[in-house]
Amino acid sequence: MSNNYKCEVIPTRNNEGEVNFTAGRKRSSKKFQDAEAEVRPASYERKKGTCTKNTVHYFCEFCDNTSIHGFKFLGERKRYVLEKVWWALIILVAFFMSSSLIRKSYFKWQSSPIIVTFATRETPIWEIPFPAITICPEVNAHPKVFNYSDVYLKYRMKQKTTEEEDTYFRLYSTICNEHLEFVDQNATKLMTNDEFVMFLGSFADLQMEQCSWLGDSLSCERSFTNILTSEGWCRTFNMLHPDEVYVNAGELSENHTRRAQEWSLEEGYPAGVGLNTYPRRTMLTGAKAGLQLDLFVDDSNLDYLCSEISGFKVTLHHPAEIPDMDTHFRIPMDEAAVVAIKPSMIKTSEEIRSYSIYDRLCYLPGERQLSNYKIYTQQNCMVECLANYTLHVCGCAGFYMISQEDVTHMCGAGSRKCLEEARGKIVPMHNC
Known part of the structure; x- marks a missing residue:
């Protein structure tokens, strides 16, 4: 059996305190390997025993070496049991509290990942319109065209009115104070094209x-x-x-x-x-x-x-x-x-485009088109949503809500109450 030799540099110290280095050969034998094993720390040795003992041993080592406050007292063997229980309760409470805060932060990020912050620089007024x-x-009606008070008094006194006065009274009942007791509601659910033209031409000019x-x-x-x-x-x-x-x-x-x-x-x-x-x-x-x-x-x-x-x-x-x-x-x-x-004014960064509309809770230019308006804003969307909702519920919409080319679905005085009720219901339902 051949011998294996190993070259080593061995430091030696002389009587004067100086350190000298000498080179030499040393047999690499089983005895030398056993000598190396003896100088290893005890932590390198694998402890033999049951799984429970190993777990306790590793946990004690973790407690001795971790930087987390409190764990050190759990692993020390000389600590009283009551003291260890106390520190264990403190650690559990801290764990549950931090877990709760992390959970809240996560759900808050899920529900509103976009954060609105104050700008670090004020925007000059010349940068906004x-x-x-x-x-x-x-004053709505031009008195030379139609006098609302005169016709109302004629109704109250049961005097005879002309057909034109009846038509104007129905039209102006859509915007004047409510006097619908003198309006045949069943006959005025919709506004005809001729009535709409009459209506627009009778308003008083703003002076x-x-x-x-x-x-x-x-x-x-x-x-x-x-x-x-x-x-x-x-x-x-x-x-x-x-x-x-x-x-x-x-x-x-x-x-x-x-x-x-x-x-x-x-x-x-x-x-x-x-x-x-x-x-x-x-x-x-x-x-x-x-x-x-x-x-x-x-x-x-x-x-x-x-x-x-x-x-x-x-x-x-x-x-x-x-x-x-x-x-x-x-x-x-x-x-x-x-x-x-x-x-x-609210400015948005380009990074929010990567978020879905559901997450950022807003639309960017070009992401949503309206039927009646070319520019999407929340106010324009609300007006269109109200028009669509009243069309669905009342069968008509206000004369100011829809295109003037679509006069077949304009509400008359008989639909005024339905319009007011629809406006109150659309607010919690809109998705603009």
Whole structure:
């Protein structure tokens, strides 16, 4: 049997404390291997015994070496049992509490993975459009065309009325104060095409003068355009061209000349462009840095049976949205009103496109198309949802909800109650 030799460098120490290194040969024998095994730590030796003993041994080693607070006291052999039980309870409580917090955080991330945070930089007001302003007069009917109070008094006194007066009374009962006891509801569920044309042509004009923008005079007639709302014909300022908002604008586009210029809904205003943009925007704050105008009404045009309050209804909205007159504020007669606007804007990052619509709870441009409107916003979606819901429930929709080309499903005075009930039910059901 041949001998195996192994070359080693052996350190030696002399009497003066210096360390010398000498090389030599040493037989690699079983005795030498046994000597190496003797210097190994005891932790390297595999303990023989039952599975339970091994588990206890490894657990004690884990407790001795882990950095988790509390486990060290569980593994020490000299600790009292009561002390170990106490630390075990503390560790279990901490485990369950952290597990509960992790579970809550996970479900919160599942339900709302998108986080809304405050921007680190304020957005200048010249980077966002000035809001659109829609104004509706409380006076609806032109007195030279139709006097609502006179016809109502004739009904009360059981006097004879003409067919034209009956038709106008039914039409204006859709927007005036409720006097439906004098309306044949079974015969007026729908509005005919001829009645709709009569209705649109009988509204009183909104009278305004001395309009100014950023301190400069402005043509009121050219700056304000007609728009059909739940209050009838109203006038709006700084709204996009109807052809850019509606799928079928109809008569709304006849007196509107300005289209979006140097602006888009997704990108806003490009850097470096001047103030000659549309929608309009302002650079400063204060009363003279916005819109100023005078509104007035002839006393002879007031009809307190149709509307108990004289003045104007005003609502502010995004230039790409349909105005919701239910969110209006009033401007009374013979008073000056100053309105301060505090805009709210949410910007989205490109990373959220990777999330599903269900997770991020919002639609990005181009992801959802509406039937009646070219631009998707939550307000436009709500108006369309309400129109579809009332069509389903009442068999018709408000004259201001649907395209003017579709006059076969416009509600008359007999459907007013159904329209009001549908509006109250659609709010918790919408998915806009």
